[in-house]
Amino acid sequence: MSRCVRHTAALCLLLLVALLVNAARVQIVEAGTLDDNPANRRAAIARYAEPRGDILVDDRPVTGSKDTGEQLRYERVYRDGPLYAPVTGFSSQLYGTSFLENAEDSVLAGTDPMLAPLPLWHELTRSRSPGGRIATTLDGSAQRAAYDGLAGRKGAVAALEPGTGRVLALVSTPSYDPGRLSGNGPAVESAWRRLNGSPDQPMLNRAIRQTYPPGSTFKVVTAAAALETGTVRDLDDPTDSPDPYRLPGSTSSLTNEVDGCEDASLRYAFTWSCNTVLAKLGTRVGLAGMTGTAEDFGFNDRGLRVPSPVAASNFDRRMDKAQLALSSVGQFDTRATPLQMAMVAAAVAGGGTVRTPYLVDRATTHDGSPVRTPGSRVLHQAMNARTAAQLRELMTEVVENGTGGKAAIPGVTVGGKTGTAQHGVGNTGTPYAWFISWAHADGSPEPAVAVAVVVEDASAVRGEISGGGDAAPIARAVMGAVLDGAERKRDR
Known part of the structure; x- marks a missing residue:
């Protein structure tokens, strides 16, 4: 037994x-x-069982969570959704997340290990902490000024703090309300189909995901290359530049919209945007010099994140001389995001240093304890300080005496560069109106802001569309908002 x-x-x-x-x-x-x-469904039920952490602008939430009482209990809500959609993105129970809602999902959802009271706490307990908070670098007033300035037209604005790379404004229009994608009912599916099927592409983030021919704003890069390589040694020396300029190895000629460009100095050519002078300077610098300078400004960088991925701005590494000439004035296959062109303006304002743009100021727990503070990082040195000073001089001339007069702000040194970029088959598309700029308040130790504006559908007849007329006033409003905010902080 x-x-x-x-x-x-x-x-x-x-x-x-x-x-x-x-x-x-x-x-x-x-x-x-x-x-x-x-x-x-347990993971989804757990994910939406608690309120999601908030995204902050000026330390105030622009997101929230609504208790629906349903199985997937909490839905995302947005304050001023269309204004901040290019930054926040959406958080949808049906379609996932985008932009900051995606890049910082682990903090906002409470699953980031840094939010746990002890190492490996989440893994051992299979739990999550209360959703953390993401404080952005945005200046709410600048964001509003950019959004109102575009007034629903297709276009985008990016604004940076030159000394740090902080993103102060990131606007894309037309926009949409990401709150319409929260929840999981038929209305959400209908909104998704409508937004994705719209010819205006409201969900396209034109500030960081769309590239455009930069037109004459790229002449800042070409001028930097010419000065850095010694191709131009004095801003006022005449250049050997015919008008019109026959493109090398081609029967096509490049012309100008203004008079006085033949053999013009770099100062005159930059101030009045002479295509012939800058195109020929690009060929004299050569492909290696132009490519190197463009890449030092950030072109061809496929790894840039803010923390959302940024589309790579393009400057071809292989071209013949005719193509190089056109690329040197921002045409041919040269393409840039508005954020990239804001980086170009910021490098000029910041003494030649290109800083990595960043949108997250800090990540914290739900009660404000710090989890992560990204901070400022140098990406490249685009040019030496002397070249940057010369470009600041040239860009100031554009605003004070040239094509960028509508960006002027009393009591403030403003530098800018206009651009009108041709595109489409045979350049038949409505030209893109560009303006890039920076502003330095008198008495301030350093420039406060650098801005890039592009307007796709400028409201003017084709021949009257210009960066100075259509984009410069928007840049002026954004710069003014940042400067006013800085002045209020000093007065406290």
Whole structure:
């Protein structure tokens, strides 16, 4: 009898061990597969069981969470949704997340290990902390000025703090309300189809995901290359520049919209945007010099994030001389995001240093304890300080005496560069109106802001569309908002 008992006990022990091993296998080895199984709703229920952390602008939430009482309990809500959509993106129970809602999802959802009270706490307890907060670098007044300035036209604005790379404004219009994508009902599906099917592409973030021919705003890069390589040694020396200029190895000629460009100095050519002078300077610098300078400003960088991915701005590495000439005035295959052109203006204002743009000032727990503070980083040195000073002089001339007069602000040194970029088959599309600029308040130790504006559908007849007329007033409003905010802070 005792023998049977021993055998039975051994078998029970063996079965118990097998059960424990299988339970461990399911919990450890297959946990990820089970969690990712579409039939498993526990992860989604847990994700929406608690309020999501907030995204802050000027330390005030522009997001929130609404208790629906349903199984997926909390839905995302947005304050001034269309204004901040290019920054926040959306958080949808049906369609996932985008932009900051995606890039900072682990903090906002409470799953980031840095939010846990102890290391590996989330893994051991399979729990999550209350959603953390993401404080942005945005200046709310500048964001509003950019949004109101575009007035629903297709276009974008990017504004940076030159000395740090902080993103002060990031606007894309036409925009949309990301709150319409919260929840999981038929209205959300309808909104998704409508937004994705709209010819205006309201969900396209034109500030960081769309590239445009930069037109004459790229002449800042060409002028920098010419000065850095010694191709031009004095801003006032005449250049050997015919008008019109026959493109090398081609029967096509490049012309100008203004008089006086033949053999004009770099100062005159930059102030009045002489295509012939800058195109020929680009060919004299050469492909290697132009490509190197463009890449030092950030072109061809496919790894830039803010923290959302940024589309790479393009300057071709292989071109013949005719193509190089056109590329040197921002045409041919040269393309840039508004953020990239704001980086160009910021480098000029900041003494030649290109800083990595960043949108997150700090990540914190729900009660404000710091989790992460990204901070400022140098990306490239685009040019030396002397070249940057010469370009500041040229850009100031554009605003004070040239094509950028509508960007002028009393009591403030403003530098700028206009651009009217041709595009489409045979350049038949409505020209893009560009303006890039920076502003330095008198008495301030350093420039406060650098801005890039592009307007796709400027409200003027084709021949009257210009960066100075259509984009410069928007840049002026954004710069003014940043300067006013800085002055209020000094007065406190």
